[in-house]
Amino acid sequence: MPSPLKLVILDRDGVINHDSDDYVKSLDEWIPYPSAITAIARLSQAGWTVAVATNQSGIARGLYDETTLAAMHRELGRRVTAAGGEIAHIAYCPHGPDDGCDCRKPLPGLLEQIRDALALESLEGSWMVGDSLRDLQAGEPLGCRPVLVRTGKGERTLARGEGLRHALVFDDLAAFVDWLLQQTR
Ligand SMILES: O=P(O)(O)OC[C@@H](O)[C@H]1O[C@@H](OP(=O)(O)O)[C@@H](O)[C@@H](O)[C@@H]1O
Ligand SMILES: [Mg+2]
């Protein structure tokens, strides 16, 4: 397993695929950004490990089920594989805001699942890329470096501005990957 430093953890909705204020409720509504799929493949090909950490409260809300979610994640894997990359692990929180779970971002539970699934000692120095403050907050206690993208809810998050003091900001995932691969050539 590569050094934990070569790990990028991605939020899903608004980073990999278009988000919706009405939730992404079906495979038809799951529309990836083509540049994000290519960016993930570029990371893989450069020796980086890529994982996903996503809140999916739509399940608790009864808007879709785990079978539908699994279909979206199969399609995500298929597209990334077709582009020459791979996703090492997808961690999701199916719970609602009032369920008192320990995995709904901004709690770090999904990232701890990823750490354990990848048999890593620590996530220190890995990158957490999101479009919402809660994505970045989830990684902070585990030493993840915060990256905000302007896609999805990113512009709204920026407009609110709270708590983003040391986050890097990029237009989209592809722009972050361009920068990261340039930094670590
Ligand atoms: O960005 P990630 O974590 O991949 O997924 C976010 C989604 O689960 C949904 O999260 C909801 O937040 P609430 O769960 O209702 O607070 C809303 O923001 C929806 O617009 C959004 O599609
Ligand atoms: Mg998001």
Ligand SMILES: [Zn+2]
């Ligand atoms: Zn949860």
